[in-house]
Amino acid sequence: MKLNFINFSDPKDYQYFLLIGNEIVLKQEAISSIYLNLKDKGFKEKITLTQDELEKIQEILTKNIGGSLFQENLILHVKHSSGRFPEKIKFILEDKNIFQSANIAIIIESSIEKTPTSGSWIKNFDDAGMIINCNKLKSVEEKIWLKRKLSFLPDHLLPVFGGSIYQNNEANLLGQKNEVALLELLFLNQEHFNELKTDHIVFGSGISAFELEDLLINRNFNKALNAVKYMEEHDPQSSAPIIWIIAKVINSCIASIQSTNKKNALVNSGVWSSKISAYLELIKHSKVQEFMDLNNEILKIDLINKGLLKAETWEQIERAILKLQDVTALQN
Structure with missing residues (x-):
């Protein structure tokens, strides 16, 4: 699901979020709303990864998909701050199974200002998650x-x-x-x-x-x-x-x-x-x-x-x- 920030008011039942654009204030507001919504759904644990830590994503997902030993619900917040959208993230999102786990929520905060029109990773995210455009408002x-x-x-x-x-x-x-x-x-x-x-x-x-x-x-x-x-x-x-x-x-x-x-x-x-x-x-x-x-x-x-x-x-x-x-x- 794609939408502009001005039309965003409720994260609904989504667990997967991609925030794009250059307006930091809008991203902060959207993320705060998403966090509150996920917290109400029982997501208490959070791991934040910066652009320099992307190699850890696969390991974290592998350990937590299907539930960890103590059955925690995990929020994985990935921050991509510059350059093209990382291939490492694309590769992971091309796997539809990523979007099937009930105990993992994913927030990807990216500096890209528009999403590609094609590609399996963006199609998967569009089908299973919410893509919020946080570019400068008119x-x-x-x-x-x-x-x-x-x-x-x-x-x-x-x-x-x-x-x-x-x-x-x-x-x-x-x-x-x-x-x-x-x-x-x-x-x-x-x-x-x-x-x-x-x-x-x-x-x-x-x-x-x-x-x-x-x-x-x-x-x-x-x-x-x-x-x-x-x-x-x-x-x-x-x-x-x-x-x-x-x-x-x-x-x-x-x-x-x-x-x-x-x-x-x-x-x-x-x-x-x-x-x-x-x-x-x-x-x-x-x-x-x-x-x-x-x-x-x-x-x-x-x-x-x-x-x-x-x-x-x-x-x-x-x-x-x-x-x-x-x-x-x-x-x-």
């Missing part, structure tokens, strides 16, 4: 891939964040993947957050994304502005994540103000339970239209950051924080 496919990655976002925020990530990292899946990972942490509930590492969302100032959110919702605007000025000087590439944090605060406030159940609206917006009271206090005297206007400002800043509008991004970020201070001003 522009439309890349946007589909990114949209799937951002499935955790509320629908109304997808154009803002998705557009920003794609614009800043077009044709760079690793860059997109890293920014999605950061953004996902901002929208995870607290239980899931506690299970993850968060080192990569600490800015150059030493302040984390979550601490910046805390400064904003607790109306510590002077410290927030000082942190932003420091980041502008020492970590200028962090502008997009900072825009996202401000946008999250604003959109969470809008959702709560407009809802009859303000607490539930905040929960549905990804606000942690420990921060709900601060959000409710922040919007206590605010009007929805003021936040809608501020949201439009954030959309403009996002366009500025992408280079689609002319203005200074960091200056506009500071202005947005000052406007947030105004629209949430405490009343006597």
Whole structure:
């Protein structure tokens, strides 16, 4: 079975996989999915061979076909990293019996960018296994891939964040993947957050994304502005994540103000339970239209950051924080 990565979602019942192409991120995702699927089927043992160790393949297969002494299910992961597809692997795959063993799964990760149209080895693999094309995605496919990655976002925020990530990292899946990972942490509930590492969302100032959110919702605007000025000087590439944090605060406030159940609206917006009271206090005297206007400002800043509008991004970020201070001003 042959398919492009964009159409790959489930390894199904296959035990034999050939991954081709030059997009490392896609290969890593496919292999992770395959490993999880095989693990669920009882494949616990794994042997990984590099291109320089191909002479060991036949010995490993011979020892394990039909079951080993302890009946382990084995995953054989072969990595071919350069040059033509190795003749040693072709020779082994020409034997149909290789694909008949219930206790062996084979993953071949190859640098070739296309498979041959003929040959018994490729026919055997096509008949018994899954061949996944992990070459560079077309522009439309890349946007589909990114949209799937951002499935955790509320629908109304997808154009803002998705557009920003794609614009800043077009044709760079690793860059997109890293920014999605950061953004996902901002929208995870607290239980899931506690299970993850968060080192990569600490800015150059030493302040984390979550601490910046805390400064904003607790109306510590002077410290927030000082942190932003420091980041502008020492970590200028962090502008997009900072825009996202401000946008999250604003959109969470809008959702709560407009809802009859303000607490539930905040929960549905990804606000942690420990921060709900601060959000409710922040919007206590605010009007929805003021936040809608501020949201439009954030959309403009996002366009500025992408280079689609002319203005200074960091200056506009500071202005947005000052406007947030105004629209949430405490009343006597």
